[in-house]
Amino acid sequence: MTRYSSVLDLIGSTPVVDISSLSPKPNVSILAKLEGRNPAGSVKDRIAYSMILAAEAEGRLIPGAPDQVLLEPSSGNTGIALAMVCRLRGYHLKVVLPTNVSPERRQLLVAWGAEIIDSPGAEGSNGGVRLARELAEEHPEWVFLYQYANENNPLAHYRTTGPEILADVPEITHFVAGLGTSGTLMGVGRYLKEHKPDVQIWAIEPPSGEMVDGLRNLDDGYVPPIFVSNHGAELLDRKVVVRPKESIEWARRLTEVGLFTGISAGAIMSGAVKCAMQIPDDQTATIVTIVCDDGWKYLSTGAWSDDIDEVVERAKKIIYF
Amino acid sequence: MTAVLRIPTVLRPAVHGQTTVEIVGTTVGEVLTNLVAVYPTLEGQVLDADGALHRFLNVYVNDDDVRYIGGLNAPVADGDDITLLPAVAGGAA
Incomplete structure (x- = not known):
């Protein structure tokens, strides 16, 4: 092996x-x-790692530095993948998660140490995206990888x-x-x-x-x-x-x-x-x-x-x- | 040709709350134009000012997105199932 x-x-x-x-x-x-x-269980491991590596290469994230916060809207798998990578890299991840995802997804995020911010279930992923964008504007100090617009997603x-x-x-x-x-x-x-x-x-x-x-x-x-x-x-x-x-x-x-x-x-x-x-x-x-x-x-x-x-x-x- | 259109929740008020409506037409463009003619409050919500499909509306003939099978010229056969769905952020993202 x-x-x-x-x-x-x-x-x-x-x-x-x-x-x-x-x-x-x-x-x-x-x-x-x-x-x-993939180690965190889905195709999203690829893009999570790719987006974080790119943010590190750009100097937006520094492995090991204190108080670094990432924000991401996710209905599950990207959040879980990011949470795993963040755990290894020492970053704090906030995931905007619709309330109506399967409970296993919520528990996995907790297992990896992510913080969950609820978005209205009735608004689906759209509502999560909207809330995350609002929070990102309010908190420019947070790193917003934003998988829907991040070219390192398709690039991975x-x-x-x-x-x-x-x-x-x-x-x-x-x-x-x-x-x-x-x-x-x-x-x-x-x-x-x-x-x-x-x-x-x-x-x-x-x-x-x-x-x-x-x-x-x-x-x-x-x-x-x-x-x-x-x-x-x-x-x-x-x-x-x-x-x-x-x-x-x-x-x-x-x-x-x-x-x-x-x-x-x-x-x-x-x-x-x-x-x-x-x-x-x-x-x-x-x-x-x-x-x-x-x-x-x-x-x-x-x-x-x-x-x-x-x-x-x-x-x-x-x-x- | 009469097609059965499935109407998404967001557009149902304009069709008096119906989940499906039957509309005649031989192409998707004809069916949608006739739909707006029957339910005028849909004006601007299905086709834009240039007569193109609304940017955030996906239209499927028998589950096939019409943007990839001829657009508004895609043929419609009798009894075809036409689904209108808003474009939303989806998937296990």
């Missing part, structure tokens, strides 16, 4: 596993990149996730990932298009459920600045929305290939299956999907154990994607 000097060195280089037995078509292979293998994927995928799956024809901050899609998408222009980039829109009910009007909407700066509308080839029920069904089906994944991976897998269905019978294709995290943080949703319709109703009120 390789010996590492820091847990931070374990970020990235995640394995890819062939899950084609779940493909609806024999001519389409599906491979999953297991980002839950351009430099690591993208090259890893192309090295492990050179025959890739389609990349399918979830659209949150858009960092994964922008970074991996740009890398793949530069090195293999024919690769199709598919975005899976999270099932928004009732969490968008807090919008007062359409102008409260939000498009991540990194989606705009990376020309997301041109980079993506397709964008499909996935329903909560499909997400949970596919999270369950992923156990058939031995994968206990988060519900977002179920949503993305559902999108990958829709993608596979569009491949003509006389063509072959290789789809790579992202498993953002494992299922542990979602056990309280009953996603694998309860009646699926009850789970779907519950899931509409909880941010789990």
